[in-house]
Amino acid sequence: MPKESDSKSLQEMARQLMRDLEVLTRQFLAGQRTWELSRSETALLRFLTDHGPSTMSDISNDLGLALSSTTGVVDAMVRRKLVERARPEVDRRTVIVALTRSGRTMHDHFLADRTALGVGMLEPLSPVERRKLLALFRKMANRD
Amino acid sequence: MPKESDSKSLQEMARQLMRDLEVLTRQFLAGQRTWELSRSETALLRFLTDHGPSTMSDISNDLGLALSSTTGVVDAMVRRKLVERARPEVDRRTVIVALTRSGRTMHDHFLADRTALGVGMLEPLSPVERRKLLALFRKMANRD
């Protein structure tokens, strides 16, 4: 059980952490090029990259959107030829959405951008500090 | 100038950093109670807390919204009695928006919530690790 003084300090540290995390987050968000894609459209690109061709339901579930909203997101992406719809013969009620070549290219650009942003964040740190930071992040983010 | 192997490693570290930062960010966003306030409404609460009673233009500028959008945000907050409008005698074209007592209380709740979230993030770390993390954050976030 922490002493009173330790507990107080933890509060202060938490406040500072959240402030700094917000600054970092803002850099992260503001620095991201959008490529004219909405947040959901970006998430769709990533989901299809990670999981391959998927049903509307699976996508809707991953994006945290209503199925009807997902229809709209996919419609827009189909119009821009970033994804394709297909009706599989096995169960013709379902729709399978898959990345096109353009979609894959778009996602590659995204990853490259995000990595560049991460490099910019790490740059002010020494190699030892970078490794330490990543280890601390792991410890914070990986807990169940 | 970094060696080729160092440079490669930096890319990988950046990718990992951005992934983990996203996980942390998601916890941060998902964990935040909204108190039924939109992002802009929350930002308004914070701006008024930090700067005191302010004009519509100053608010609009800080929130990064069009003046007309700010009108809508302030309208909603006035309806909920979290802020008040006043017409100063000095220049009756301007409007001064100020927090009410409820608004201040609401903001206090927000801060407390955010701090609790930060405490949760820091909890898996040892006291030494916490201090190290904050120092690293400072170094990353504070650069111009």
Next chain:
DNA sequence: TATTGTTATACTCTATAACTATA
């Protein structure tokens, strides 16, 4: 009938343009 997805409709958040009141 039950399931998968789309269409119809509405609400929130934001913007641009036209307008009002004051300087």
Next chain:
DNA sequence: TATAGTTATAGAGTATAACAATA
């Protein structure tokens, strides 16, 4: 005239409910 703010209107992104096609 110029400035501060509001009103009118429109577009993006999301949701719920009704519907169509398939199982």
